[in-house]
Structures are given as C-alpha cells and as structure tokens.
Amino acid sequence: xxxxxxxxxxxxxxxxxxxxxxxxxxxxxxxxxxxxxxxxxxxxxxxxxxxxxxxxxxxxxxxxxxxxxxxxxxxxxxxxxxxxxxxxxxxxxxxxxxxxxxxxxxxxxxxxxxxxxxxxxxxxxxxxxxxxxxxxxxxxxxxxxxxxxxxxxxxxxxxxxxxxxxxxxxxxxxxxxxxxxxxxxxxxxxxxxxxxxxxxxxxxxxxxxxxxxxxxxxxxxxxxxxxxxxxxxxxxxxxxxxxxxxxxxxxxxxxxxxxxxxxxxxxxxxxxxxxxxxxxxxxxxxxxxxxxxxxxxxxxxxxxxxxxxxxxxxxxxxxxxxxxxxxxxxxxxxxxxxxxxxxxxxxxxxxxxxxxxxxxxxxxxxxxxxxxxxxxxxxxxxxxxxxxxxxxxx
RNA sequence: GGAGGGUUAGCGAAGUGGUCAAACGCGGCAGACUGUAAAUCUGUUCCUUCGGGUUCCAUGGUCCGAAUCCAUGACCCUCCA
Numbered sequence: 001x002x003x004x005x006x007x008x009x010x011x012x013x014x015x016x017x018x019x020x021x022x023x024x025x026x027x028x029x030x031x032x033x034x035x036x037x038x039x040x041x042x043x044x045x046x047x048x049x050x051x052x053x054x055x056x057x058x059x060x061x062x063x064x065x066x067x068x069x070x071x072x073x074x075x076x077x078x079x080x081x082x083x084x085x086x087x088x089x090x091x092x093x094x095x096x097x098x099x100x101x102x103x104x105x106x107x108x109x110x111x112x113x114x115x116x117x118x119x120x121x122x123x124x125x126x127x128x129x130x131x132x133x134x135x136x137x138x139x140x141x142x143x144x145x146x147x148x149x150x151x152x153x154x155x156x157x158x159x160x161x162x163x164x165x166x167x168x169x170x171x172x173x174x175x176x177x178x179x180x181x182x183x184x185x186x187x188x189x190x191x192x193x194x195x196x197x198x199x200x201x202x203x204x205x206x207x208x209x210x211x212x213x214x215x216x217x218x219x220x221x222x223x224x225x226x227x228x229x230x231x232x233x234x235x236x237x238x239x240x241x242x243x244x245x246x247x248x249x250x251x252x253x254x255x256x257x258x259x260x261x262x263x264x265x266x267x268x269x270x271x272x273x274x275x276x277x278x279x280x281x282x283x284x285x286x287x288x289x290x291x292x293x294x295x296x297x298x299x300x301x302x303x304x305x306x307x308x309x310x311x312x313x314x315x316x317x318x319x320x321x322x323x324x325x326x327x328x329x330x331x332x333x334x335x336x337x338x339x340x341x342x343x344x345x346x347x348x349x350x351x352x353x354x355x356x357x358x359x360x361x362x363x364x365x366x367x368x369x370x371x372x373x374x375x376x377x378x379x380x381x382x383x384x385x386x387x388x389x390x391x392x393x394x
Numbered sequence: 395g396g397a398g399g400g401u402u403a404g405c406g407a408a409g410u411g412g413u414c415a416a417a418c419g420c421g422g423c424a425g426a427c428u429g430u431a432a433a434u435c436u437g438u439u440c441c442u443u444c445g446g447g448u449u450c451c452a453u454g455g456u457c458c459g460a461a462u463c464c465a466u467g468a469c470c471c472u473c474c475a
Contacts, residue, residue, distance in 0.1 A: 049430050070429070108429040129431035160429075198429090229428040237428095257429035264428070279430045286433045287426085302423070332433095340433060390428060 285343030
C-alpha cells in the first residue's frame with residue numbers, strides 16, 4: 001500500500017548532531033535526524049495537544065517552517081483513546097502530519113490539573129477534566145499509550161512541580177521521577193520511537209546534577225529540562241536551565257519543556273538548549289495578542305481599529321503579507337476563527353523565525369549582540385526581567 | 395372611543411419606601427496567559443479636582459426619606475369597538 005505520508009526511515013531512533021558551539025556562550029548549532037527528516041536546532045515546536053495545532057491545518061504548520069510538533073498523551077488517552085489512533089495507523093496518519101511528532105507524557109498534567117490529584121509511588125490519580133471519572137496514570141501506562149500513538153519521541157512520565165516548594169519535597173520528587181523514568185524505559189517497546197528523560201530538581205544545582213547523572217545511567221535518546229515556567233522568576237528559570245545543561249551530555253539533544261517567551265528562548269539557547277515548545281503563541285493568538293519586533297501587542301486594542309499596516313512590517317508570514325491590524329482586529333473582536341488563525345500563523349512564525357535568527361547568530365558567533373539588539377527592540381526601556389514570574393504559578 | 399400593561403445606566407433586564415450610583419447579561423475599554431481542563435480568565439464601564447456631584451420618561455406632590463407612593467402630561471405595547 002502506498003502510504004500518503006513520506007516516512008524517510010522506518011526504524012530509527014532520533015540522532016542529534018552537534019555542529020558548532022558558539023564562541024562566547026553555551027549556545028549550540030545542530031541537527032536532529034528523525035524518521036521524517038533532518039531538522040536544524042535550535043528549534044521551536046508548535047504545540048498540538050489534541051492532535052491538532054489549534055486552528056491550523058498541517059499544511060499551514062509546515063509552511064511556517066515547523067519541524068517537530070508536540071502532542072499530548074493525557075488528552076489523546078482520554079479522547080479519542082490510543083486504540084483509535086492506533087487503528088487509524090498511528091498519530092501521523094490520524095492527523096495527516098508527515099513530520100516528526102513528540103508526545104508529552106502527561107507529566108505536565110500532574111502539575112496543571114492541580115485540584116483533585118493524588119500522587120503516589122504507583123502514579124498519579126486524576127479526575128478526568130472531561131467527565132470527572134477517576135483515572136490512574138502510571139509511568140508504564142504513559143509509555144504504553146505513547147508506544148501506541150506511535151509518535152517519534154516519547155517523554156518519560158515525570159512529576160512537574162510548581163513554584164515555590166520545599167527542598168525536601170523536591171528531593172523526594174526527583175527520586176520518584178527517576179524511578180518513574182526507569183519504570184517507563186523498562187516497558188518501552190516501540191523500535192522506531194525514541195524516549196527522552198526529564199531533568200527535574202527545581203532551582204537546586206546538586207539535585208539537577210544528580211537527576212542528570214541518574215537519567216544518563218538509565219540511558220535515553222535525548223534529555224528534557226522540566227519544572228520551568230511554573231511560576232518561578234525568570235532569573236530562577238535561567239539558572240535551572242544552566243544547572244541542567246551544565247551536566248547534560250553534549251552528544252544528546254536538549255529540550256526545554258514549555259518555554260516560549262521570546263526572551264526566554266534567547267536566554268536559554270545561550271545556556272545550551274536545542275528545542276523548545278510552548279502553547280503561548282497559539283493561545284496568545286486566540287486571545288488577540290501578537291509578537292512583533294517591537295514588543296507584544298494586543299491587536300484588540302482600540303488604537304488598531306484603523307491601522308492598515310501589517311502586524312509586523314518585518315515579518316514574512318502569510319498574515320503579515322496579506323492582512324492589516326485593522327482587519328485582524330475586526331476578526332478577533334467579531335470572534336471570527338480566521339482572525340485566530342492569522343495570529344496563530346504569525347506568532348508561531350515569529351518564534352520559528354527567532355530560532356532561525358539564533359542559528360545564524362551561533363554560526364556568526366554573535367549571539368550576545370543579537371540578544372542585546374533583540375531586547376532593545378522588543379522591550380525598549382522596560383526592564384525585561386522586572387521581577388516577572390513565568391508561567392501559571394500554582 | 396373603551397380597557398389594561400409599560401418607560402431604569404450604551405443595549406437588554408432586575409429592583410416596588412431607607413442597606414440603591416442601582417443586581418445580572420450583553421456591548422465597550424483594558425489586563426493576564428510559557429511541556430493547552432484556556433476561542434479562557436480577571437479588572438473596569440454616569441460625572442468627578444476623589445471631598446463630592448447629578449441619576450431611574452417629564453413636571454408637580456406626599457414623606458424625615460422616592461427608581462419605588464399620588465396627580466398630570468408625553469411616548470410605546472396589547473386587547474375590545
């Protein structure tokens with residue numbers, strides 16, 4: 001049977017190739033080889049939690065220059081169920097995406113579905129957000145689901161803890177996350193899928209180091225940095241990333257989970273991160289906000305009602321090439337989905353373009369200058385750290 | 395011509411003697427959002443020099459006190475002729 005999806009290779013673990021380290025920082029230029037082609041890093045992955053990047057077609061996502069996209073175990077487990085996706089021929093066929101897919105493990109839902117949840121050694125009991133049914137997600141179950149979904153990269157089931165927390169809790173949580181990582185790896189059985197371990201340990205360097213060392217002993221195809229963008233101050237986030245990257249093996253890809261503020265991407269690329277994902281560009285878009293070279297704007301604002309210029313004159317995306325702020329504002333205010341699509345296209349493109357620029361800066365060994373210029377344009381005189389916390393807090 | 399019902403903030407709509415500058419919804423204006431329980435959530439929305447000022451169709455009245463009671467007028471709706 002002729003498969004409509006172009007699978008480049010059938011039986012391959014992902015492979016990271018480190019091409020260059022930036023002269024003045026820890027930033028890295030590389031490529032990641034997947035079953036669906038080879039992509040450059042640093043890279044930004046658009047998020048398609050429920051097997052769709054909200055409001056966009058796969059063709060549109062492709063056109064933005066996206067490589068890997070992210071989907072979610074928890075959501076697909078609840079609906080439509082991994083067996084349906086399996087029956088469809090796997091997630092790629094199910095959603096008509098012929099690029100690589102990474103599935104998150106459900107670990108973030110341990111954090112975000114905060115109210116009724118019980119964490120035990122066995123796993124996490126949730127109440128389904130759909131019908132209140134009590135569900136038990138375990139490391140084994142998460143991997144089983146992901147094996148069936150047949151994504152290219154599966155994530156270990158971890159505990160993503162919020163901020164702040166006690167050192168004692170972090171210590172216990174890291175050990176549990178490590179045991180869960182081992183249990184997940186033990187049942188992992190999809191030969192064409194890769195498995196990533198997740199570094200936790202909050203803001204404690206020794207715990208991050210310990211977590212990395214233990215994960216490396218277990219052995220994974222790539223490593224993620226978790227537990228960031230959960231309400232901590234920005235400088236704490238950057239430190240957490242530093243403490244993780246410092247000990248991670250150079251020959252494996254590094255994925256910082258859930259981070260997608262432009263400045264955070266730059267700061268963390270500088271600290272050695274290769275891959276990012278974030279819901280922000282699409283969520284902000286649906287809420288009427290757009291990134292521009294000169295900062296984030298709220299397109300709904302009255303002052304744009306007769307502004308017939310593009311969102312960002314310097315942007316090469318479809319929305320900026322063909323539509324004005326006034327028109328997009330009208331669509332958003334009128335609650336038309338096309339407005340949400342246009343802003344989603346723009347915001348994702350903005351972040352992907354950012355990673356393209358960062359790759360160029362790494363090549364040219366001028367990423368610090370790039371950062372300075374970016375901040376000057378994007379934040380103006382504002383202090384971009386300004387005691388701001390990241391993410392949703394607890 | 396006769397009989398009822400109605401008129402409250404930008405709109406819709408509660409309120410029928412004091413705790414009413416007036417619930418609630420919409421609309422408006424702003425804000426938040428970082429591995430998506432999020433096309434969601436929050437604030438604000440008569441004027442103000444923040445002391446206060448002026449409101450509930452209009453005018454006059456009752457009362458210590460009126461969006462609320464009475465009188466007259468204006469306009470709107472329904473039914474009967």
